Amino acid sequence: MSLSEVFGRCKPLIVYICAGDPSPDETVEIAERIARAGADVLELGLPHSDPIADGPVIQAASQRAIAAGMNTDLYFDIASRIEGVPKVFMGYYNMVYRRGLERFASDCRASGICGMIVPDLPMEESRPLREAASRHGIDLINMIAPNTPDKRIREIIALSSGFVYLVARAGVTGASADLLESTKHLIERVPPVIPRAVGFGVSRPEHAAELLRAGADGVIVGSACVDLIGRNELDRLEDLIRRMKLAMTEVSVKSAASIQQS
Amino acid sequence: MDEISCEVRFGRYGGRFVPETLVQPLLELAEAFERLRVDPEFLRELSTLMRDFAGRPTPLYRAENLSRALGRDVYLKREDLLHGGAHKINNTLGQGLLAKYMKKKRLIAETGAGQHGVATAIVGALLGFETEIYMGEVDIERQRMNVFRMELLGARVIPVRSGSRTLKDAINEALRDWAASYESTHYLLGTVAGPHPYPSMVREFQRVIGDETRSQILAEEKRLPDSIVACVGGGSNAMGIFTPFIDDDVRLIAVEAGGRGPGGGDRSAEHGASLAFGDPGVLHGAMTKILQDPYGQILESYSIAAGLDYPGVGPELAHLVETGRVETATASDRTAIMGFKALSKLEGIIPALESAHAVGYAMEHPEMLGELSVINISGRGDKDLHTVMAYESV
Numbered sequence: 001m002s003l004s005e006v007f008g009r010c011k012p013l014i015v016y017i018c019a020g021d022p023s024p025d026e027t028v029e030i031a032e033r034i035a036r037a038g039a040d041v042l043e044l045g046l047p048h049s050d051p052i053a054d055g056p057v058i059q060a061a062s063q064r065a066i067a068a069g070m071n072t073d074l075y076f077d078i079a080s081r082i083e084g085v086p087k088v089f090m091g092y093y094n095m096v097y098r099r100g101l102e103r104f105a106s107d108c109r110a111s112g113i114c115g116m117i118v119p120d121l122p123m124e125e126s127r128p129l130r131e132a133a134s135r136h137g138i139d140l141i142n143m144i145a146p147n148t149p150d151k152r153i154r155e156i157i158a159l160s161s162g163f164v165y166l167v168a169r170a171g172v173t174g175a176s177a178d179l180l181e182s183t184k185h186l187i188e189r190v191p192p193v194i195p196r197a198v199g200f201g202v203s204r205p206e207h208a209a210e211l212l213r214a215g216a217d218g219v220i221v222g223s224a225c226v227d228l229i230g231r232n233e234l235d236r237l238e239d240l241i242r243r244m245k246l247a248m249t250e251v252s253v254k255s256a257a258s259i260q261q262s
Numbered sequence: 263m264d265e266i267s268c269e270v271r272f273g274r275y276g277g278r279f280v281p282e283t284l285v286q287p288l289l290e291l292a293e294a295f296e297r298l299r300v301d302p303e304f305l306r307e308l309s310t311l312m313r314d315f316a317g318r319p320t321p322l323y324r325a326e327n328l329s330r331a332l333g334r335d336v337y338l339k340r341e342d343l344l345h346g347g348a349h350k351i352n353n354t355l356g357q358g359l360l361a362k363y364m365k366k367k368r369l370i371a372e373t374g375a376g377q378h379g380v381a382t383a384i385v386g387a388l389l390g391f392e393t394e395i396y397m398g399e400v401d402i403e404r405q406r407m408n409v410f411r412m413e414l415l416g417a418r419v420i421p422v423r424s425g426s427r428t429l430k431d432a433i434n435e436a437l438r439d440w441a442a443s444y445e446s447t448h449y450l451l452g453t454v455a456g457p458h459p460y461p462s463m464v465r466e467f468q469r470v471i472g473d474e475t476r477s478q479i480l481a482e483e484k485r486l487p488d489s490i491v492a493c494v495g496g497g498s499n500a501m502g503i504f505t506p507f508i509d510d511d512v513r514l515i516a517v518e519a520g521g522r523g524p525g526g527g528d529r530s531a532e533h534g535a536s537l538a539f540g541d542p543g544v545l546h547g548a549m550t551k552i553l554q555d556p557y558g559q560i561l562e563s564y565s566i567a568a569g570l571d572y573p574g575v576g577p578e579l580a581h582l583v584e585t586g587r588v589e590t591a592t593a594s595d596r597t598a599i600m601g602f603k604a605l606s607k608l609e610g611i612i613p614a615l616e617s618a619h620a621v622g623y624a625m626e627h628p629e630m631l632g633e634l635s636v637i638n639i640s641g642r643g644d645k646d647l648h649t650v651m652a653y654e655s656v
Contacts, residue, residue: 049425049559050545052437053281059424071557093279094544098558120279120544145283152285170283171442 003162007195012040016222018061020070035085038245046091053119055174080111088115101132163195205247268462275577287444292459322478348641350381356467358385361448374429375568376408378452383417393417398428453496454576457547468502488632489513497576499640519565520592567615597622614641
C-alpha cells in the first residue's frame with residue numbers, strides 16, 4: 001500500500017522503532033506486535049553511530065543495535081520479513097550515501113519500503129536522493145520545523161510526496177510532557193495540500209488526540225515506544241499503541257459525526 | 263578579509279547536511295558573518311582584541327639551529343605564543359565577537375583535549391557570555407587540568423556520555439543543544455569542519471596566520487617560501503596558514519596523525535588520517551572525507567595528540583587534496599614525539615604534540631621542503647608533558 005493510500009483511508013498512527021534493538025532477531029516480532037496493536041505505518045530506523053537529530057532514548061537504542069551487530073544488509077533482510085504493515089525507512093544520510101543512492105532506493109523497493117525519512121537531508125541537499133527514490137517509486141518524506149518560514153514551507157511542499165513530517169518542537173526527538181501551542185500554529189501554517197503528520201515529543205494518547213483535533217493528518221510516535229522496547233516491556237508497548245490508536249479513532253468518529261450533524 | 267562571499271561548497275564537498283531545525287540558525291549565522299566581515303566597527307574591535315588581548319601579530323621566527331640540522335632555511339610561525347597557548351583564540355575571538363553583535367547571550371562549544379574549550383571559555387569571560395562546553399566523558403578523565411581551567415574561567419563543562427564519549431560525540435551533543443537553544447545561543451564550533459558557514463567562517467578568522475606569514479616572509483626573504491607545513495586534525499591551523507598562498511607556487515603540506523599505523527578494528531582506526539585514508543561521506547553536517555566502516559558508521563579515530571584525534575576533516579581541505587593543490591602526509595605517534603623532543607632541544611621551543619607532527623614530518627622528509635620552508639607551530643606543548651612522560655615510560 002502506498003503512503004497516499006494509507007492517508008486516504010485513515011489518519012494513521014505511525015510508530016518508529018530502531019531496527020536491531022535489542023537484537024536483529026527480535027525486530028520482526030516486535031514490528032508485527034506493533035502492527036497488530038494498531039500501528040498503521042511502521043517507521044523502521046536504521047541505527048547510526050552519530051544520530052544528531054535524536055535524543056538520549058533513540059541514541060541508546062542505536063548503540064544497542066549497532067553493538068548487537070546491526071548493519072544495512074541485515075536491515076533490508078529484516079524489512080522484507082515484516083509483513084502486514086506499510087513500512088517507511090528512517091536513517092541518516094551517510095548510511096544511504098555510503099551504500100549508493102540508487103542501490104539504497106532499489107533495496108527499499110525490493111523489501112517493501114514505500115517511503116524514506118532522512119532527518120539530516122534538508123531540501124537544498126536532497127535532489128540526488130529524491131531523484132533516485134522517485135525512479136524506484138519511493139516517497140522521500142521532507143521535514144518542516146517550527147522555525148521554517150512560510151516561503152520555505154511552500155518550497156518544501158512543492159518537492160514532497162507521501163506526506164510531510166512536521167517537527168513539533170525545536171531540539172531533538174524524545175518525549176515531552178505537553179505539546180506546545182506552537183505545534184498547533186505550525187499545523188495551521190502548512191497548507192493541507194499534502195498529508196501532514198506530526199512527530200517529536202508525542203508520548204501519550206491525549207497528545208495524539210490533541211494533534212488530530214488541531215488538524216494533523218497523522219501522528220508519529222518514536223521515543224516513547226523505543227523506551228519501552230529498551231526496558232523489554234512489550235506488553236506495555238502494545239497497550240500504549242492500542243490506547244493511542246483508540247484515542248485517535250475517537251477523534252475521527254466525533255469529527256465525522258459533527259460534520260454529519262451540521 | 264576579502265569581500266568574496268563565502269562558499270557553501272568546495273567541489274563535491276561541504277554543504278549543509280543538518281536537520282531542518284538547524285537550517286534557519288545557520289542561514290542567520292551566514293548572513294551575520296557576511297555582513298560583519300566587512301563592517302568597519304566589527305573589524306576594528308576584532309583587530310584591537312587580536313593585538314592587545316591575544317597577542318598578535320605572532321613572530322615568524324627563523325629557526326637557525328633547525329635550519330642547520332635540515333640543510334635549508336626553516337621558519338616557524340609562532341602561534342604557540344598566543345594567549346591560551348594556541349591558534350584557537352583567533353577563531354574564538356572572531357566568533358565570540360560575532361555572537362555579541364548578534365546579541366546572543368550564551369556560547370556553547372565542543373572540545374576534545376580542552377584547547378578549544380579553554381579558548382572559548384576565555385572569550386566567554388572576556389565578552390560576558392554564559393559559556394557551556396561539551397566534552398566527552400573519556401576526554402574529561404584524560405584532561406582534568408583543562409577542565410579545571412575552563413571552570414576557573416567561568417565556563418560549565420557538560421560531560422557527554424553518548425557514543426564513543428569523545429570529541430565527535432561532543433560535537434553531536436552541541437548540535438543537539440543548538441537545535442533547541444539557537445535563539446539565545448551561538449554554537450562556537452572550533453574548526454573548519456561542520457555545516458556551512460563554519461568551514462569558510464573559521465577559515466576567514468584563522469587566515470590571519472597566513473596573511474601575517476606572507477608579509478613577514480616577504481619582508482625577511484623578499485620571496486615566498488617553497489613550502490608550508492601544518493598539522494591537520496579538523497584543519498583550522500592548516501587552512502589558516504595555507505589560504506593566502508592557494509594561488510601561489512608554494513607547496514602546501516598537510517600532516518595528519520598517523521597514530522599507531524594505518525590499520526584498525528571494526529569500529530576504530532589506529533590513526534586520524536581522514537584525508538589519507540578516509541572516504542567521502544557526511545559527518546557533522548558536511549560532505550567531506552571521513553573514517554567510516556563499509557556501511558557508513560563513523561569510526562573512532564586515534565592519535566597521541568588529542569587535537570588531531572578526529573574522524574573527519576574540513577571539507578575545503580578534502581577538496582584541495584582531491585584537486586592536488588594540497589599534499590597530504592602522515593606522521594606517526596613516534597615521529598611526533600621525535601619532533602616534540604627535537605624542537606625543544608634544538609630551538610628551546612616546546613611545541614604542542616599536534617604541531618610536533620608537522621615538525622617531525624619536516625625532519626624526516628627535509629627533501630620535501632625545498633630551500634625555504636615555514637612550519638606552523640599551532641600551539642605550545644605544556645599541556646602535553648604528562649602525555650609524553652607516559653609515552654616514554656612505556
